[in-house]
Amino acid sequence: MTKLIQNINEMKQTIKTLKQQNKKIGFVPTMGYLHKGHLSLVECSKKKNDITVVSIFVNPTQFGENEDFDKYPRDLERDLKLCEEAGVDYVFAPKVYEIYPEGYSTYVIMETLTDKLCGKYRPGHFKGVLTVVNKLFNIVQPDNAYFGEKDYQQLIIIKKMVEDLNMNVNVVGCPIIREEDGLAMSSRNKYLSEEERKSALSLSKALFLAKELFEKGETNPQKIKEEMRKLILSYPLVKEIQYIEIVDPKTLEEKQKVEKGDRVLLAVFVGDTRLIDNIEL
Numbered sequence: 001m002t003k004l005i006q007n008i009n010e011m012k013q014t015i016k017t018l019k020q021q022n023k024k025i026g027f028v029p030t031m032g033y034l035h036k037g038h039l040s041l042v043e044c045s046k047k048k049n050d051i052t053v054v055s056i057f058v059n060p061t062q063f064g065e066n067e068d069f070d071k072y073p074r075d076l077e078r079d080l081k082l083c084e085e086a087g088v089d090y091v092f093a094p095k096v097y098e099i100y101p102e103g104y105s106t107y108v109i110m111e112t113l114t115d116k117l118c119g120k121y122r123p124g125h126f127k128g129v130l131t132v133v134n135k136l137f138n139i140v141q142p143d144n145a146y147f148g149e150k151d152y153q154q155l156i157i158i159k160k161m162v163e164d165l166n167m168n169v170n171v172v173g174c175p176i177i178r179e180e181d182g183l184a185m186s187s188r189n190k191y192l193s194e195e196e197r198k199s200a201l202s203l204s205k206a207l208f209l210a211k212e213l214f215e216k217g218e219t220n221p222q223k224i225k226e227e228m229r230k231l232i233l234s235y236p237l238v239k240e241i242q243y244i245e246i247v248d249p250k251t252l253e254e255k256q257k258v259e260k261g262d263r264v265l266l267a268v269f270v271g272d273t274r275l276i277d278n279i280e281l
């Protein structure tokens with residue numbers, strides 16, 4: 001049975017009891033509207049831990065003023081059912097006022113890594129992410145926490161926070177789960193119309209093309225990016241390419257010459273929906 005907990009103190013009490021029983025705790029933080037990408041993280045957690053906790057919290061502090069906080073898809077009942085089927089032990093779904101009570105004023109700021117890629121276009125986003133993940137780690141006190149490579153920059157930044165702040169949690173990155181045609185699964189795919197869904201394929205197609213070009217011997221990032229750009233813009237409902245970058249997988253610095261293990265990342269607007277994806281070369 002999956003138990004739903006919405007109150008911070010109850011979650012903490014539950015964790016305390018589990019720790020006294022020497023249970024190993026795996027944690028999957030999410031914003032809900034769960035899909036197979038999220039559930040793959042649950043599967044990873046269940047293999048290595050006695051107890052799996054999934055949090056469902058649409059975190060207001062990581063959304064910009066003109067972003068989709070209000071219309072972000074939410075369906076707790078559906079999520080609970082999926083968690084039940086996946087064998088999740090606890091769903092922690094706090095209310096916004098529990099996490100950010102009136103007068104809340106403490107935030108986690110990272111001085112590197114957060115200004116690049118998505119951070120450049122979403123100022124304050126990673127401050128919100130790091131703050132909420134830090135708070136969730138303090139509440140759930142997991143031994144292992146699972147994050148998707150889908151949000152690659154987020155994964156790297158969280159690993160760095162844990163290292164910088166000597167936090168007692170092991171951060172595990174898990175591979176991107178895709179639809180059969182290649183589209184990376186995302187709660188935001190729900191926003192796409194039938195026609196937009198077709199143009200959304202441009203992201204994964206471009207990433208697969210980058211990998212193919214690299215494997216054929218191309219090491220000039222400009223050439224790879226130019227081919228990707230052409231392919232993406234050939235899809236009718238692509239409104240804007242926000243960025244395409246080929247970076248070092250740890251420092252996220254742009255590469256002058258592409259090497260094996262580098263990461264290609266991109267953000268593209270299909271209609272009004274901002275989609276991100278990435279691939280390892």
Ligand code: AMP
Nearest residue numbers: 030031032037147148150151176177185
């Ligand atoms: P979100 O609910 O979008 O904040 O995502 C919660 C967690 O699930 C994050 O660690 C994401 O990186 C991960 N995630 C989202 N989509 C996917 C996917 N398609 N494959 C793997 N992990 C994913």
